[in-house]
Amino acid sequence: MESLFVGSLAKPSILPSFPAKVDLFSPSSGAQVLRFKERNNLDKQFGVPSISQKKFLLCQHVGARYTRLVALSRKGSDKCLVNAASGQPLESEPSKDPLNTLQGSLDAFYRFSRPHTVIGTVLSIISVSLLAVEKLSDFSPLFLTGMSEAIVAAFFMNIYIVGLNQLSDIDIDKVNKPYLPLASGEYSIKTAVTIIASFAIMSFWLGWIVGSGPLFCALFVSFVLGTAYSINVPLLRWKRFAFVAALCILAVRAVIVQLAFYLHIQSFVFGRPALFSKPVIFATAFMSFFSVVIALFKDIPDIVGDKIYGIRSFTVRLGQEKVFWICIALLQIAYLVAILVGMTASQNWSKVITIAGHILLASMLWSQAKSVDLGSKAAITSFYMFIWKLFYAEYFLIPFVR
Structure with missing residues (x-):
């Protein structure tokens, strides 16, 4: 391997x-x-x-x-x-400068951690935690501690999931992503196994000592789905099946993150009834669209390696251009729904921010999409990172939906 x-x-x-x-x-x-x-x-x-x-x-x-x-x-x-x-x-x-060696190690771990997914995880937890805030006094040390515990535990689990995916895809990544530490040879298999096992253990350990049922449930379900998605054993490696792979990403990014981490703050930290408000329902529905787009789009730049190694993604089946515009259409539908939700807001400030914010994001998406060169892997990958930036931006808008 x-x-x-x-x-x-x-x-x-x-x-x-x-x-x-x-x-x-x-x-x-x-x-x-x-x-x-x-x-x-x-x-x-x-x-x-x-x-x-x-x-x-x-x-x-x-x-x-x-x-x-x-x-x-x-x-x-x-x-x-x-x-x-x-x-x-x-x-x-070999470099004899300890600073260069440290810098190289940090750079390799940075690439191994897939930072765009880590940023998405952190922002999503902060955003849905804010949805549980009802009054100014809720911004207490108790709230900050509960949110920080969720962020750290989820970060540890995120490293496990992306690390296992790379460990299972070494040969594919040598074609699609040769800059990753395992594919380039910077990390050995033993090093990668040690890292992902350590982070999985730390994640469960933190979730256990915190004592939050919703938090531990979120970590456990993410662990199960992340393992089933990547690991190459009979009946698993669900990433081979396009529809099931999309469901895995949707379940973690859209459902688990929104509902479980919201309940962690609402029920465990604040001790309030487990009621799902309009903003929480909106966040779950909107991120369901976004998670499907991420699940579809992430395979567009990787079509060569997926073809060689028999990964039957939607891009392999339908072609890059068709999947690209399906993703754009899904996101534009999501933004349209968000604008309509903004029109029903009870507060004028919420209405203005929600409508104007989503009109701006939809316009940016359309402008960027028209200029993408689908014949260039670099251009497609750059646009994929732009979609992640739109994903981050949405979590800044969600707390204003009231």
Whole structure:
């Protein structure tokens, strides 16, 4: 699992050379398939065994990465040792500066933690906690302590979930996300297992000593669904099934986060009846739309690796462009509903903020969507991060819905 092994094939010297670098992240694989067919036709002419299309794509990908490494090594030849002729790997001299070593470790953990998901988790808990606040005196040390306990416990569980997903997808990430620590080789499997096990234990330990039923329930359900989503054992690895994968993300991001963490503050911290107010119902419904969009959109930049390893996502089945515009349509419907909810607000300040805020977000979404180059993986990934920013912005608006 730690290395992507592709066997080499002997080739007569009279064969024409082929480019080592190929854009594997193109939304269409037509050019790659054509090149694959041309290569196999030439091989047949000279009696060379043909290779499968899957191995061809992987060979091209490895070749492209090696070309980039060699180019980088030439820029910093004073720090890199390269022996291409003897087949030795590219190695960097270890840093002797403790600060550089610490910085590198923190950077690797930062990427391993998938920070955009951590930010979303923290903002969502703060936002739904504020929905339980009814008067100014509710902003007490008790409230701040209860909210902080929920944030830390959820953060620990978030690291477990995203870490397990990377541990289960090492080979796929070598194609789709080679910058992640496991895919790049910065983390060994043993290191990743130690990290995710430690954070899972700390999450449950904190949830247990706090003694909040809703909080512990949120952690347990997130653990079960996150494990079933990623782990590669019989009957699990639900991410292989597009509809079930979307349901997992919806359950955690839309239902568990809104309802369980709200009840943690409302019932456990404040000791009030477990009643779901209009803002809580709105937040759950709106984030259900948003969670479906995130579940669909996250696979758009990863279509190449998903195709190679048999992940039947909606993007693989329907194509990038169709899924892209389905996501935009779902979000625009959600914003329209939010505007209508704002019109029914009992307070004028709530009405103005809710309507104006969602009109602004809907306009920004449409403006950005029209300019996205669906032929560029970098552009699609950048827009995916923009959707997460809209996700964050919504949690700033939710407490104003009254």
